[in-house]
Amino acid sequence: MKHVVVIGGGHAGIEAAYIAARMGMDTTLLTMNLDQIGQMSCNPSIGGVGKGHMVRELDALGGAMGRLIDATGIHFRILNESRGVAVRGPRAQADKVKYRIAARHLLEHTPNLRLRQGMAAALLWREGTQGLRGVELLDGSVLPCEAVVVTSGTFLNGCILIGEKRLEAGRAGEPASTHLAEQLRSLGLRHRRLKTGTSPRLAKASIDFSRLEVQPGDDPPRPFSFFSPGIPQPQVPCHIVHTTRDTEAIVRENLPKSSLYGGHIEGVGPRYCPSIEDKFVKFPDKGHHQIFVEPESLETEEIYLAGLSTSMPPDVQVRMVRSLPGFEAAEILRPGYAIEYDSFDPLQLRQDLSVASLEGVWFAGQINGTTGYEEAAGQGLLAGINAVRGLRGQEPIVLGREQAYLGVMVDDLVTKGTDEPYRMLTARAEHRLGLACDLADGRLLAVAREVGALDPAELAQVEAKVARRERLKVQCEAAWVTQTSPFGAIAAGAGLRLEAGLSLSDLFRRQQIGPAEADACLGLLEGWDDAQAGWTPATERDLLLFDLRYAPYREREARLLEGQRAWDHVRIPSDLRVEHLHGISKEVLEKLALHRPETLGQASRIPGITPAAVTILHLLIHRARGASSM
Known part of the structure; x- marks a missing residue:
């Protein structure tokens, strides 16, 4: 039986191990201290603007963080609530003691998952960096595996600094990981030192x-x-x-x-x-x-x-x-x-977060240059999913920028890289109108089915909610509003004079219709008040109004996306020698050699690569394919 080892018990490691096990893969989570699984070394909170979106997305795919904060949160707030559905961000203050206990309890009771205390010293391959065979621990023992997800946080050559004092440590009271850090450096991976810090x-x-x-x-x-x-x-x-x-x-x-x-x-x-x-x-x-x-x-x-x-x-x-x-x-x-640590250039990763030069290895979290629990968790989830799919010979799950904030983050990292700790912001998502966090379960339903981590009851709950939303839209299109109808009386109370009849959907598009008027209208529809798991009337009303009022903008955005998606389906051959291409500037060639994009769409998002350069590259790929087929 094939086996996945996850190195690290932080937020990235929790998600990677949990999702791999939920997908049915034999999994081991290796951490220095079992009592510190899920430790919040910095701010004891989860979520926020942009970050909260990612937590909802990983929850929709079967992740742990949303469940853990709900079980242990002691202060919940929706940020940006007055600014619209698209940029609202849930945030919660955790009881960090209970969060840590809950995280360990969840993992200990997850089928297919084992916990192991120890420090990773080296990754082992059969030949060079091909054919991963296991993880060697500092005590000399070996954990056999065919895939490993490295979620080392701030522990790789970690160093704590307070004033002039300097102490080797991964965080307060815990040792740094130097052996694995030196091995990764010796394998030629580009690395840099990053820094973060905590408050008193x-x-x-x-x-x-x-x-x-x-x-x-x-x-x-x-x-x-x-x-x-x-x-x-x-x-x-x-x-x-x-x-x-x-x-x-x-x-x-x-x-x-x-x-x-x-x-x-x-x-x-x-x-x-x-x-x-x-x-x-x-x-x-x-x-x-x-x-x-x-x-x-x-x-x-x-x-x-x-x-x-x-x-x-x-x-x-x-x-x-x-x-x-x-x-x-x-x-x-x-x-x-303050704490300093090694991170590795994420341009060395494929879009599935696997390391291009190391077979069977995925990186997730601060090792990739990010900061924050939520960013780490999102990478851990995707790395865990793709490690399992890689072992099963399946195509990786790669989320598009228009699908999820998780997709925006990964695409930013592996396409643009980062020279400072990367943090998710709503401004990074150019398609954020379609990425409202309250719609993440429906938006990612097809991906969740493909991943296969949600249990049947959870999947059925999401499917029922999506179906009910669709029925509601149909009802609103069919319901007719006139001056003499009950809907018309509600419209008149909002100060609207109806010269002609219109659908309830069109009425809801009028800005004069606020939450109270919308609730009154919806209360006249059959089945609106029927209880259903996961169905919160106030939230569903806001989502319906958002959907109707922003539909023209999303349709325009969808038309633009169609043109962009064409490039994302054109793969750049892995054996293409970019340094030998003619008709492309030296600057573009240098960027292609450094970033090694996997598709033309990814290449088009690299800063400094012009649309003209992408077009020329497309022609050269087409010509090279034609020559190879002769």
Whole structure:
């Protein structure tokens, strides 16, 4: 029987192992410490704008993260709710202690999946880097396998920095992985150092919460997963505080002591999650910066300061924290720190996240240059799916940019690469009108069937919801609105004068029809109030209005996509020697050699490659195929 080994028990590793096992593959998750599976090393939260979309997508395909946060979340909010369905992003604060326990429990009770504690030292092949045969552990034992998914997080040559102090570690209290890092480097893979960081954790009793701005969660809280029965944990508020002039003065005065500005850090940090030092240096005109005060767990008294990531010495961190209103007597339980680690150029990956030069190897998570739990989880899910499909001789699952944020992320990584920690943003998705997170289950239904990880009841639930949505659209097209009809009375109440009859769909396209009027109209339709698993009337009403009102824009986008898809179906032969092509500029040839795109569509998305160059490349491929067939 063939076997998959997943290296790493973080969010990428959880998803890779869980999905592989749910697909029926014999799977082992190897991690340094079984008690740290699912550990939230940084902010104890899941989701957000863009990130929440990906969690919904991986849930629709059979992933774990949505279920885990629903089981352990203590503060749920929908971000961007006033800005429209397409860019809404669910976010939840986790009870990080319960999240870790729930993650391990889920994996331990998943058929086909075994957990193993140990440190990976090397990957083993039969000849060169062909014919993967196993993973060698630091103790000399070997885990036989035909496929491996490496989800090493920040552990590869990891180094923690606090002020001038430098400590080899994958994260606080855990050793770095140096043997596997050196092997991957020795195999000629292009690598770079990246950096991320964490904020200090404080004692709850030392904070005066009466001086902070309360940030309540949604009531009722709305689950992440399409399959969760509800939210079982008690809900608690978060709080907001802002930095002061004293905070800025302390930071600027001590910049030379920071690991980042003292010259101790080599790696590049995340642009969209800067340290507090970076915030004051790079945004000097901003008077203050917002800090989120978030409980880490109902089981502990630790508080996390999201937005105060720092690598200052501990004594400076104390002064910084105590400069915040309400924190004058604050006690730091764990200081913040920066961490540097090895990542490998994602341009060396195929679109299925396999490493082009290493047979049987897939990379997922921070090893590919990303930052964030959700980005890691999404890659882990796709890498796990494709490792299984690779062993079964099946075509990989490659999501298009118009299908999912997961597809946008992977295409960005393997086509454009990244020179800084990559974070998902809604702005990266040019087709985001069609990527509303609440529609992810229906949008990815065909892919979910092909993956085969959802159980029959889950699949039936999604199919029933999609069918009901289609019936609702038909009802709205058939329902006729006149001045004398019940619908007409509702329209008149909204200030609409109907000169002629129109369908209910057309009525819903009028901006004067708000949620209350739409609910009243829908209440007149047969079956609208019938209970069904996964069917929430308020959400379905919003999705219906969104679908009807943005249909013309999506249709225009679909016409543009048709032209682009033609290029995505033209494969570039793997043995094509791009350096020998004539009629293409030297710059384009260099980019093709570096990025090694698999299709013309992928080539067209590489920065600097013009449509004219793609057309010439298409002609040259066509000519080469014609010559080889003679």
